[in-house]
Amino acid sequence: MKTPMLKKLLLLAMALAVVATACGDGDDDSASAVDGPTIRLRGQDFSEAVTIAEVYGQYLQAKGYDVEILTPAGFRTEAIDGLRNDELDLIVDYIGGSLTALEPDAATSSDADEVVAVIGPAYEEIGATLLDYSPAVDGDAFVVRGDSPASAISDVAELGYVFGASAQCFERPQCFLGYTDPAIYGITFADTVTIEFGPLLGEALAAGEVDAVVWNTTAPQITEQGFKVLEDDQGLHPAQNIAPIISTNVLDAYGDQLRSDLNELSALITTADLLAWNTETDIAKRESDDVAAEWLEAKGLN
Amino acid sequence: MTVLAQAPVPRDIGFLAWLLDPDSWTGTDGILASLADTVALCAIVVVVATITMVPLASWLAHTRRGEVSVSWLVTLSRAIPTFAVAGLLVPLSLRSGWGFEPWPIFIALLLLALPPIFLNTYTAIQQVDPGAVDAARAMGYREIDVMFRVELALATSVILAGVRVAAVTVVATEPIRAFLGGDGLGRYVRDGLGQNNDGLVIAGAILIAGLAGLTALSFRLVERFALPDGVRRLATTTTR
Numbered sequence: 001m002k003t004p005m006l007k008k009l010l011l012l013a014m015a016l017a018v019v020a021t022a023c024g025d026g027d028d029d030s031a032s033a034v035d036g037p038t039i040r041l042r043g044q045d046f047s048e049a050v051t052i053a054e055v056y057g058q059y060l061q062a063k064g065y066d067v068e069i070l071t072p073a074g075f076r077t078e079a080i081d082g083l084r085n086d087e088l089d090l091i092v093d094y095i096g097g098s099l100t101a102l103e104p105d106a107a108t109s110s111d112a113d114e115v116v117a118v119i120g121p122a123y124e125e126i127g128a129t130l131l132d133y134s135p136a137v138d139g140d141a142f143v144v145r146g147d148s149p150a151s152a153i154s155d156v157a158e159l160g161y162v163f164g165a166s167a168q169c170f171e172r173p174q175c176f177l178g179y180t181d182p183a184i185y186g187i188t189f190a191d192t193v194t195i196e197f198g199p200l201l202g203e204a205l206a207a208g209e210v211d212a213v214v215w216n217t218t219a220p221q222i223t224e225q226g227f228k229v230l231e232d233d234q235g236l237h238p239a240q241n242i243a244p245i246i247s248t249n250v251l252d253a254y255g256d257q258l259r260s261d262l263n264e265l266s267a268l269i270t271t272a273d274l275l276a277w278n279t280e281t282d283i284a285k286r287e288s289d290d291v292a293a294e295w296l297e298a299k300g301l302n
Numbered sequence: 303m304t305v306l307a308q309a310p311v312p313r314d315i316g317f318l319a320w321l322l323d324p325d326s327w328t329g330t331d332g333i334l335a336s337l338a339d340t341v342a343l344c345a346i347v348v349v350v351a352t353i354t355m356v357p358l359a360s361w362l363a364h365t366r367r368g369e370v371s372v373s374w375l376v377t378l379s380r381a382i383p384t385f386a387v388a389g390l391l392v393p394l395s396l397r398s399g400w401g402f403e404p405w406p407i408f409i410a411l412l413l414l415a416l417p418p419i420f421l422n423t424y425t426a427i428q429q430v431d432p433g434a435v436d437a438a439r440a441m442g443y444r445e446i447d448v449m450f451r452v453e454l455a456l457a458t459s460v461i462l463a464g465v466r467v468a469a470v471t472v473v474a475t476e477p478i479r480a481f482l483g484g485d486g487l488g489r490y491v492r493d494g495l496g497q498n499n500d501g502l503v504i505a506g507a508i509l510i511a512g513l514a515g516l517t518a519l520s521f522r523l524v525e526r527f528a529l530p531d532g533v534r535r536l537a538t539t540t541t542r
Contacts, residue, residue, distance in 0.1 A: 079500060167496025171310030193402070194492065195483050200392065204483065284327035 001067035034064045036254045039246075041090040043301035044079055046198075047272060047281040047288060048138060048218060052092050054292030060300035065258070076101050084126040089247040094131055095119060096191050096238030097243075100172070108174050108238035115239050120204040127247045131259060134266035136274050140175065141217040141229040143207060148212075152231040153179065156187050156212060164210030166197035175214055177191060178236045185234055199282075202227070220273065220279040242269065268299060305478035313498065326505075331489075333509065340476050340486040340513065347408060348469045351415035356461060358389035359420045364449050372424065376417045384410045385478050392482050402483030407476070414475055415468040422464025426457030461531055466521035474514040477506075487513060 021055045039060060042163045043053025059067035063076045070088070076097050082088035099108060102122040109115055112133055120130045142153050150156050169175035170192070193210050195201055201213040202221040212230075215222065217240075221228060244262050250256060273295065280291045296302040311320065320326050327333045362368055391406035430453045438452045454461075477488025490506030494498070 047309045167493045170493070171497045175311070193483060194485070194489070196479070196481055200483065203393045204402070207399065207401070209396060209401050209483070 008053045011176065018090045022289050034066075034254065034257070036088070036258075037223070037250055038204050039070050039089045039250055040070060040087070042079065042082060043072040043092075043288075044075050045072045046075075048278050049092070049290040051277040051281060051292050052242060052269075052274075054267070054289045055244075055295060056090065056092055056262070056265065057294055058289070058292055059301055061260070062296065063261055065254070065261075080126070081244065083123075083128050083247060086127075086247070089250045090110075090244060091240055092244050094138060094240040095243050096240040098123075098243075099238060100174075110232070110235040110237060110239050112239035112241050115141055116243075123245055124248070129251050130243050131246060132263040133181075133241040133243035134269045134302065136269040136271050137239070137241050138218045138271070138274050140237040141215050141219070141222065141231075142179075142232065143201075143213060143215045143222055143229055144212045144229050145208075145221075146226040146228055148228070150230055151228075152233040153185055153187075153236075154233050157185065159189075160188070160190045161209070161211035162191045162193065162202050162209070163187075163212050164193040164195045165214040165249045166199060166201075168197070169195050169214050170194065174236055180254050184236055190258065207279050218274040218278050220275060220283050224279075224283060228293065242266070242274075267302070268301075309491070310497065311499060311502055313501075314428065315499075315501045317501040317508065320505050321508070322328045333487075333490075336487045336489055337454055337509075337513070338474055339484075340473070340488075343404065343407070343411070343478055343479040343486065344472045344481070344517075346468065347415050347472050348465065349413045351412055351468055352465055356423050359423035359458075360427050360449060360457075361456060363424045364445075364453060367427075369428075371472045373394050373421075376421050377538050379413060380417045382413055384414050384475055385414060385481075388478060388482050393455060402480075404484075407484060409474060409483060410478075411472050415472050418467040418471070419461075419464045422467070423457065426460035426464075427453045459525060462521065462525045462528060466518060470518045471519060473517045474505045474510065477510050 015249065041053055042056045042061075042299045043050040047102075053069060057067050074082075076093060079088065079091040079178065081096070083091055095112060096108060097134070098119045099106060099115050099176070101224070103118055106118050116133060123130045144150060144161075146147060148159075150159065156190055163179075165176060171177070173181075176192070179187045180189070194203055195213070197215075199221060202219070202225050203217050203225060204210045205213050206225055217229060221227075244266060246258070246262070277288075277291050277295065280286045281288055285292065293302065325332075329335070362372060388406045388410035391409060392402060395401065395406045434456065434461055435448055438448050443451065477485060477491060478487030479486045480492040487509055488506065490502050490509065492506075494502030494504075494506055
């Protein structure tokens with residue numbers, strides 16, 4: 001009695017295995033594998049950049065490109081160095097940040113096209129090509145508590161606020177130096193505190209240790225904790241759209257298909273998406289690769 | 303009080319050029335002010351750790367109490383990651399309205415300073431020659447005199463060594479404060495890292511290491527002169 005039952009089960013299992021294999025093959029065939037070099041991609045080591053890298057990486061994988069998504073490490077400097085030293089083939093960066101890194105003396109602009117006009121050639125010099133920037137922006141945000149009377153950064157000038165920001169901000173003309181410059185905002189702060197960039201900024205603001213911080217526009221805690229972003233009425237903050245930068249050799253090896261695939265993806269990502277991703281990873285504490293996969297799924301891109 | 307925009311430190315400045323520039327030393331963000339910040343906090347931490355741990359450990363060792371549980375506790379507390387402790391305490395402190403400073407960093411550094419002082423005191427008193435203690439008792443010393451005039455006196459150099467280890471560790475660790483909303487000598491490393499300024503990072507590291515070395519050196523001097531005469535004579539006769 002037992003033996004025929006076992007045989008039947010085995011047969012069934014084998015049949016299932018065959019079907020499964022057939023299905024698997026079918027999947028592989030449908031995603032047309034593209035011939036070309038491996039695209040090495042590495043996100044910068046903070047949650048939004050990690051998710052962005054996963055989105056670009058998984059998107060290209062689904063399109064059949066040979067992509068290697070490396071463990072996130074470093075920040076902009078390391079990303080650009082990786083591209084320069086041929087350790088990476090694809091990075092995604094914020095254009096205003098790239099500008100400060102590559103051409104620290106160039107004038108910044110809140111107009112994305114002006115920024116791109118400067119960093120495009122700068123990336124070409126290190127053997128990389130800047131592709132179309134996305135409408136998604138994650139720029140500097142001058143953040144105050146919700147009960148602040150100010151609605152624009154200019155309004156802060158006479159409020160005697162205590163200012164908190166990361167060490168980077170204090171030496172940048174588009175940040176602290178610009179806020180205090182009499183020719184731009186001319187704000188007189190009562191005191192300054194250097195705070196590591198991240199959730200601590202929000203904690204300090206909520207606790208009243210500081211009255212204003214420089215954060216990024218897509219920090220989910222801003223709405224979460226009832227803060228508000230003041231309008232940059234003097235246009236000090238540079239444009240910070242995200243844009244993929246790819247090794248020119250790899251781009252040439254794949255031709256225009258890769259370029260148009262990447263541009264197509266960049267065009268689809270919005271600032272609201274960045275905010276939603278950060279809420280998932282930072283507030284709900286979910287994994288970046290799952291968040292990226294879900295977004296691509298929802299857009300029908302994987 | 304108003305804060306003016308300070309000219310940022312040029313990125314290509316060498317660490318020597320920065321250290322030798324008198325302007326780096328003065329002002330509210332200057333090295334001297336930061337040094338005073340750091341020394342003040344470290345001194346308070348080491349003093350608090352010493353005045354709590356030396357009496358506690360001496361008494362426990364004198365009465366031979368809690369030998370096992372005490373050494374376990376101390377060993378465990380040495381495994382505490384100081385930066386993590388301070389980092390976890392900062393949001394708590396902020397939410398309680400106590401601000402960035404000084405509680406989180408103070409508590410974290412205190413936890414760092416307690417074990418070496420406790421352990422050295424405990425071991426030193428425990429290992430005082432029982433013959434000397436018995437002799438003192440036989441001569442009619444009261445217990446309190448046995449503790450102070452025999453045990454503590456003979457243990458002084460080992461206790462001071464514990465305080466020195468604690469002080470050097472605290473001075474070398476205090477710079478994490480700059481990464482937790484404070485300032486102090488660690489600010490140059492923090493600013494240098496944030497502003498991609500290697501010269502500033504190196505100069506900051508030199509200042510921190512220098513202060514730690516200086517701390518060790520001055521404690522050595524104290525140890526040399528603070529020993530009771532009898533103990534010093536004992537040390538010289540035994541080495542001979």
